[in-house]
Amino acid sequence: MSxxxxxxxxxxxxxxxxxxxxxxxxxxxxxxxxxxxxxxxxGDWLDGYLARSRGQISSFGKLxxxxxxxxxxxxxxxxxxxxxxxWVGLALITxxxxxxxxxxxxxxxxxxxxxxxxxxxxxxxxTQLIALGFLLAAPMVARDWAHFAxxxxxEFSSVVHRIGVVVFWIGxxxxxxxxxxxxIRHRKMVFAAAEQ
Numbered sequence: 001m002s003x004x005x006x007x008x009x010x011x012x013x014x015x016x017x018x019x020x021x022x023x024x025x026x027x028x029x030x031x032x033x034x035x036x037x038x039x040x041x042x043g044d045w046l047d048g049y050l051a052r053s054r055g056q057i058s059s060f061g062k063l064x065x066x067x068x069x070x071x072x073x074x075x076x077x078x079x080x081x082x083x084x085x086x087w088v089g090l091a092l093i094t095x096x097x098x099x100x101x102x103x104x105x106x107x108x109x110x111x112x113x114x115x116x117x118x119x120x121x122x123x124x125x126x127t128q129l130i131a132l133g134f135l136l137a138a139p140m141v142a143r144d145w146a147h148f149a150x151x152x153x154x155e156f157s158s159v160v161h162r163i164g165v166v167v168f169w170i171g172x173x174x175x176x177x178x179x180x181x182x183x184i185r186h187r188k189m190v191f192a193a194a195e196q
Contacts, residue, residue, distance in 0.1 A: 004051035005061050007043045011068045014040045015075040022079050022136070027147060030140040037136050040072060041129045063105070066121075070098045073128050076136075085135050085161070090172045094128075097179040104186060120178030127171035134164030 001009075014036055021033035047065060051057045077094060080086045101121075142157035 002051070002054075002056045002058075002061075004047040004054070004056055005058075005064065007047040007050070008061065008064050008068050011040045011043055011072050014043075015072045018136075019075060019079045022083065022139075028144060030136070030142075031144045034133070034136045034140045037076075037133060041133070044069060044125075044129075063109070066105070067102070069125050070102065073125065073132065074098060076132050080132070080135055085138075086165070086168060090168060093172055094175055097175045101179055101182055104182065108186065120174065120181050124171060124174040124178045127167060127174050131164050131168035131171050134160055134167060138164065 018033045018036050018040070021029045021036070044065070047061070051061055074095060077086060077091045081088050081091045138157045138161035141153050141160055146153040146157075
């Protein structure tokens with residue numbers, strides 16, 4: 001397995017570790033969750049950079065990069081819904097969009113066409129990752145930073161959390177917009193295959 005693909009696939013177990021850390025109460029768990037998330041987000045950039053620079057771009061890499069992004073984002077969204085940090089309606093919109101687009105990609109794959117994420121999809125993912133970063137940073141500020149600074153940082157943590165929520169709303173809007181664009185762009189190929 002190539003290094004870019006290994007980095008891509010590493011985001012799946014990382015998501016489980018981050019999700020587990022979110023539920024932990026010990027000092028440092030929120031910080032560890034946040035920094036592992038940052039590492040996973042940087043890995044999303046690094047795998048693509050290495051694949052391009054090494055000439056190791058493959059159909060597998062394109063599909064798995066998009067799929068591991070979805071697994072990472074959706075996994076953490078489910079945890080944050082359970083933690084009452086994200087409204088379940090936004091999570092459901094995101095879930096429906098991702099399954100719908102993944103289904104269309106699968107139909108395209110049966111016709112021998114690999115559809116990589118476009119600019120709209122990448123903007124959506126980046127926005128969602130930024131939102132999740134803020135939402136994961138909020139408990140880090142409230143618990144870890146406050147402990148080491150010996151100060152009450154709850155108000156600052158609340159501001160960080162609100163930024164995360166606002167950015168997540170924006171990300172959900174981008175998810176709908178890019179999903180509609182994707183459907184319009186590929187509808188002929190997908191629906192023609194469905195009628196065969």
